[in-house]
Amino acid sequence: MAKLSLMFEDKLVKQVPIGARPVTIGRSPDNDLPVDNLAVSTYHARVYYEAGRLVVEDLESLNGTFVNDLRVERATLHDGDSIWIGKHHIKVDATADTAIPLDTGRKAVAPKINETMVLDTKARRDMLQQAAATGERSQFSPGRIRMATLVVLNGNVNQKEYLLTNKLTVIGKSPMATVRLRGWFKPKMAAQINQRDDGYYLGTGDKVPTVNGAPIAGPVRLNDGDLIEVCGVRMNFIFRE
Amino acid sequence: MEIVSGGVTDVGRVRTNNEDSFRILEPLNLFILSDGMGGEAHGEVASALAVETIADYCAQPKEDSGVTLAGVAPDNWSADTKRLQNAVSQANFRIYDSAQKNPEQRGMGATLTAAWVNGSKLSVAHVGDSRAYLLRNGALQQLTSDHSLVAEQVRRGILTPQQAEESEMQSVLLRALGAHPEVQVDVDETELFPHDVLLLCSDGLTRMVTEPEIAGTLQAETNPVSAAQKLVDLANERGGLDNVTVIVARVQDESKGWLSWMRRGSAKKD
Numbered sequence: 001m002a003k004l005s006l007m008f009e010d011k012l013v014k015q016v017p018i019g020a021r022p023v024t025i026g027r028s029p030d031n032d033l034p035v036d037n038l039a040v041s042t043y044h045a046r047v048y049y050e051a052g053r054l055v056v057e058d059l060e061s062l063n064g065t066f067v068n069d070l071r072v073e074r075a076t077l078h079d080g081d082s083i084w085i086g087k088h089h090i091k092v093d094a095t096a097d098t099a100i101p102l103d104t105g106r107k108a109v110a111p112k113i114n115e116t117m118v119l120d121t122k123a124r125r126d127m128l129q130q131a132a133a134t135g136e137r138s139q140f141s142p143g144r145i146r147m148a149t150l151v152v153l154n155g156n157v158n159q160k161e162y163l164l165t166n167k168l169t170v171i172g173k174s175p176m177a178t179v180r181l182r183g184w185f186k187p188k189m190a191a192q193i194n195q196r197d198d199g200y201y202l203g204t205g206d207k208v209p210t211v212n213g214a215p216i217a218g219p220v221r222l223n224d225g226d227l228i229e230v231c232g233v234r235m236n237f238i239f240r241e
Numbered sequence: 242m243e244i245v246s247g248g249v250t251d252v253g254r255v256r257t258n259n260e261d262s263f264r265i266l267e268p269l270n271l272f273i274l275s276d277g278m279g280g281e282a283h284g285e286v287a288s289a290l291a292v293e294t295i296a297d298y299c300a301q302p303k304e305d306s307g308v309t310l311a312g313v314a315p316d317n318w319s320a321d322t323k324r325l326q327n328a329v330s331q332a333n334f335r336i337y338d339s340a341q342k343n344p345e346q347r348g349m350g351a352t353l354t355a356a357w358v359n360g361s362k363l364s365v366a367h368v369g370d371s372r373a374y375l376l377r378n379g380a381l382q383q384l385t386s387d388h389s390l391v392a393e394q395v396r397r398g399i400l401t402p403q404q405a406e407e408s409e410m411q412s413v414l415l416r417a418l419g420a421h422p423e424v425q426v427d428v429d430e431t432e433l434f435p436h437d438v439l440l441l442c443s444d445g446l447t448r449m450v451t452e453p454e455i456a457g458t459l460q461a462e463t464n465p466v467s468a469a470q471k472l473v474d475l476a477n478e479r480g481g482l483d484n485v486t487v488i489v490a491r492v493q494d495e496s497k498g499w500l501s502w503m504r505r506g507s508a509k510k511d
C-alpha cells in the first residue's frame with residue numbers, strides 16, 4: 001500500500017497510508033495531513049486512488065499544489081514524486097503498487113489569467129531548464145552570452161566599436177546619442193536600434209538607413225553580419241561571445 | 242522639455258476589483274504604473290504602496306543623488322536614474338516588509354514601471370511585465386523587457402514571440418516587487434526628442450491589443466487622456482480579461498527660430 005510522508009525540510013512530520021478513503025491535506029487540524037502554515041489553504045489538496053492510479057487534486061488552493069516543480073490541478077502520482085505545498089513537501093512512496101508508466105496522465109495546468117504568480121529562484125531555474133531541454137530552436141547554453149556589437153568600417157563617429165547594451169541605441173549628432181555622428185548637417189537622431197526579446201531592430205530616424213544596401217521601410221530585425229549604412233557611416237552588426 | 246500627459250485605469254470586463262495603480266507627478270515629469278497581485282484586495286495594497294513610495298522618494302530634496310542603496314548600478318547612469326532605481330528598491334522592501342508584518346498579506350506583490358524625464362533625458366525603471374514603449378517616427382520601440390517566463394524563453398530562443406503570445410504560462414513572472422527583501426531593478430536611459438510619445442501600460446493592454454493598433458491609436462489621438470481612454474476601451478472591447486492601465490506622455494514641439502532665441506535670452510536675465 002502506498003504511503004505519504006509529510007516532510008518539513010528533512011524532518012518527517014507525519015506518515016499516513018492511502019486506503020480507499022482520500023487523504024486530505026490542509027491547514028485545518030481535521031485534515032489527515034495537517035500543515036500548520038499560513039501559505040496553506042484550510043483544505044488544500046487531497047490524494048486518492050482512481051482506476052488504479054494514485055491521483056493528487058488541488059482543492060482550488062490559493063498558493064497552489066506542485067508535483068515536483070509543476071503546478072497542477074490534478075496529476076497522476078508516481079513513486080518518488082514530491083508534492084509541494086508551501087514550504088512542506090509530501091513524499092510519495094508507491095513501491096508496493098504496480099508500476100504506472102511515466103508520461104501518462106500528467107498535465108501541467110497553466111495558472112489562470114487572474115492568478116499571476118512569481119516563481120522563486122529554484123522553480124525558475126528548473127522551469128527554464130525544462131523548457132530549454134524540450135525547445136527545438138534552442139541555441140542557448142548557460143554561460144554563453146552574446147553581445148550585440150556595432151563595428152565601424154568607415155565614417156566620422158566617436159568610437160570604433162559600440163556594445164549595444166541599452167534598450168534603445170540612438171545613432172545621431174545628439175550629445176546623448178550612443179553612436180555619435182560628427183560633422184556638419186548631421187541629424188540629431190539619424191536612426192535607432194531597439195533591443196527586443198527576439199532580437200535587435202533597426203528603425204528610421206530623420207534618415208532612412210540601409211541594411212545590406214537596401215533602404216528599410218520600417219523596423220527590421222538585424223542578423224549577425226548585417227551591413228548598416230546611415231549618413232555616410234558604414235557599420236557591421238555582429239554578435240560577440 | 243514640455244510634456245503633456247494623462248492616464249486612465251479600468252477594472253476591465255471580467256474582474257471585480259482593480260489591482261492596478263498609477264500616478265503622474267506633472268511638476269517632476271514622473272510617471273509610475275504598478276499592477277498588483279495577491280488575493281483578497283491585497284494586490285491593490287501592494288500596487289498603491291509601490292506607486293506612493295516611488296512618488297515620495299523622487300519628490301524628496303535630492304540629498305542622496307547618485308548613491309546606490311541597493312543592487313548594482315553601472316557608473317554611467319545619471320544621478321536621476323540611480324535615484325529612480327533606489328526608489329523602486331525601497332518600494333520593493335516596503336511591500337515585502339508589510340507582507341511580513343501582516344500575515345493576511347502574504348504573497349502579495351506588484352509589477353512596476355516608472356519613467357522620469359529630466360531635461361531631454363528619460364530614465365526608465367522596471368520590474369515585472371508592465372511595459373514602457375516609445376512611439377517615434379510612427380514605430381513603437383519597447384523600452385522594457387518583461388520579467389516573465391515566456392519572455393525569457395523568447396530571449397533564449399526557445400519560443401517565438403507568437404508562441405509566447407499564445408502560451409498559457411503568460412502569467413508566470415520571474416521577478417516582482419514584494420517577493421524578496423531585495424529585487425533586481427532594470428534601469429535604462431535614453432534621450433527624448435520632440436514628438437516622441439511615451440506609453441506605460443499594464444499587461445491588461447498588451448495582452449488584448451496589438452502593437453500596430455497601439456501605435457495607430459497614439460498617432461491618431463493627440464490628446465493624452467483621450468488616447469489612454471481609447472486604448473482602455475479597445476482592451477475592453479476585446480474582452481477586458483484583466484485590469485488595464487495606460488499612461489500617455491507626449492513631448493511637445495520645441496519652439497524654433499530666432500524668436501525662441503530671444504525668449505531664451507530674456508529668460509536668462511530674469
